[in-house]
Amino acid sequence: MSxxxxxxxxxxxxxxxxQSRVNVIPALRLAEVPVVALATRSxxxxxxxxxxxxxxxxxxxxxxxxxxxxxxxxxxxVAQPDDQVQIVEDAVIAGKHVLVEKPLGLTAEQxxxxxxxxxxxxxxxxxxxxxxxxxxxxxxxxAIDDGTLGRLQSFTLAFACDSSSFAASPREHLxxxxxxxxxxxxxxxxxxxxxxTAMNRDGQSLSLSVAITFGSGVVGTLDLVSAxxxxxxxxxxxxxxxxxxxxxxxxxxxxxxxxxxxxGDFTSVGDVATRxxxxxxxxxxxxxxxxxxxxxxxxxxxxxxxxxxxxPLSSAWDNVRTMELCDLILASTQDxxxxxxxxxxxxxxxxxxxxxxxxxxxxxxxxTLSLAYRMSxxxxxxxxxxxxxxxxxxxxxxxxEYTHVHEGLLGEVPRSVSxxxxxxxxxxxxxxxxxxxxxxxxxxxxxxxxxWSPTSDSQVVSTVFRxxxxxxxxx
Numbered sequence: 155m156s157x158x159x160x161x162x163x164x165x166x167x168x169x170x171x172x173q174s175r176v177n178v179i180p181a182l183r184l185a186e187v188p189v190v191a192l193a194t195r196s197x198x199x200x201x202x203x204x205x206x207x208x209x210x211x212x213x214x215x216x217x218x219x220x221x222x223x224x225x226x227x228x229x230x231x232v233a234q235p236d237d238q239v240q241i242v243e244d245a246v247i248a249g250k251h252v253l254v255e256k257p258l259g260l261t262a263e264q265x266x267x268x269x270x271x272x273x274x275x276x277x278x279x280x281x282x283x284x285x286x287x288x289x290x291x292x293x294x295x296x297a298i299d300d301g302t303l304g305r306l307q308s309f310t311l312a313f314a315c316d317s318s319s320f321a322a323s324p325r326e327h328l329x330x331x332x333x334x335x336x337x338x339x340x341x342x343x344x345x346x347x348x349x350x351t352a353m354n355r356d357g358q359s360l361s362l363s364v365a366i367t368f369g370s371g372v373v374g375t376l377d378l379v380s381a382x383x384x385x386x387x388x389x390x391x392x393x394x395x396x397x398x399x400x401x402x403x404x405x406x407x408x409x410x411x412x413x414x415x416x417x418g419d420f421t422s423v424g425d426v427a428t429r430x431x432x433x434x435x436x437x438x439x440x441x442x443x444x445x446x447x448x449x450x451x452x453x454x455x456x457x458x459x460x461x462x463x464x465x466p467l468s469s470a471w472d473n474v475r476t477m478e479l480c481d482l483i484l485a486s487t488q489d490x491x492x493x494x495x496x497x498x499x500x501x502x503x504x505x506x507x508x509x510x511x512x513x514x515x516x517x518x519x520x521x522t523l524s525l526a527y528r529m530s531x532x533x534x535x536x537x538x539x540x541x542x543x544x545x546x547x548x549x550x551x552x553x554x555e556y557t558h559v560h561e562g563l564l565g566e567v568p569r570s571v572s573x574x575x576x577x578x579x580x581x582x583x584x585x586x587x588x589x590x591x592x593x594x595x596x597x598x599x600x601x602x603x604x605x606w607s608p609t610s611d612s613q614v615v616s617t618v619f620r621x622x623x624x625x626x627x628x629x
Contacts, residue, residue: 269471311391560617
């Protein structure tokens with residue numbers, strides 16, 4: 155290779171950590187992409203990594219040194235997430251085209267900052283969303299674009315891994331692990347219109363169930379899971395159109411289903427399933443995995459971008475929109491706060507009876523003097539609030555959620571509300587007058603009124619709730 159070609163198309167690598175050693179460097183070698191320079195935080199480790207490409211690859215002990223090398227026209231950056239924005243900006247200012255490992259930026263605003271800088275300096279920044287280069291997903295994309303499935307209707311996508319060793323929060327799980335799948339949905343279906351997310355966190359396990367409506371009209375769900383039980387990464391997608399549907403298994407198989415039958419004709423064999431799968435042999439080894447997951451295709455494509463032959467498939471502005479979708483998912487998360495403890499009635503048989511009835515379902519409401527909230531300083535409950543009912547020993551017994559709150563006179567509590575405590579309205583009023591009378595000494599002291607007594611005209615707060623779960627006592 156001549157010096158003039160090397161100066162205009164040479165590719166450098168910054169970073170030789172785990173991701174680089176396991177995926178990026180092997181993929182570059184399989185793609186036969188010439189690497190003219192490699193940099194890490196020390197010259198010695200850089201020299202070891204550079205030796206994998208041959209003696210003509212220069213080794214540098216810092217990113218700054220590599221970025222001054224005139225032979226480098228494009229740089230692949232694989233650094234720690236907190237460091238990547240600064241390194242990318244330095245590369246852009248140095249006039250280098252960039253392919254950077256995800257995530258580029260920890261927020262959409264950081265991503266936007268880099269995209270603007272790249273525009274100002276006239277270089278391209280690509281983000282390594284390698285799913286766009288995986289043969290299975292490229293085949294699926296082609297089937298969507300050429301109308302094989304007809305008009306798209308819906309999809310489901312499941313992704314599971316164990317990210318607990320490197321992701322300590324839902325945001326980190328999205329940005330460090332699941333972002334590939336989130337970007338994949340954008341690439342296939344367009345921009346999201348609305349997002350609703352439900353989340354469950356339990357110890358080291360995290361589950362996000364994301365319902366998305368895209369501007370194209372496609373609706374679907376993403377199940378994004380991190381759990382210690384998911385040591386083997388799992389991904390699967392189903393896409394439904396009005397003329398066919400497709401399903402993927404991992405990154406190695408795509409099946410497209412179409413029916414040639416007319417409406418209501420079940421007398422012949424007309425369903426057609428076309429299966430695309432990755433060939434396996436003893437010769438493929440680990441190289442097959444890098445091809446099928448998209449790493450090799452991504453490296454070849456970036457080389458073409460640096461040569462000026464292609465435009466980025468996952469540009470810096472694409473990354474902004476993917477980061478915006480990640481932010482939407484997190485902002486829409488229905489993550490309820492820790493429930494307030496609720497001691498219903500006095501400890502002993504009365505409270506235990508209340509707990510038993512709530513758990514079995516015969517009691518799904520409660521009525522309290524409005525004054526009680528002023529006396530205790532507690533906030534009046536609201537619809538959607540959750541309470542953890544405790545038993546006589548102070549242990550959690552049941553989690554409930556308020557579905558209706560009514561404030562008014564005891565005698566005028568609607569039948570639709572009182573029935574959640576007593577079958578007969580008269581019994582509801584009588585039982586509460588009897589209970590409120592036991593509170594009279596405390597109420598009188600609070601009001602400074604020795605004549606106070608509960609009546610059917612006493613102001614009360616009545617609630618209706620649903621049982622979310624009963625707490626099973628630990629052994």
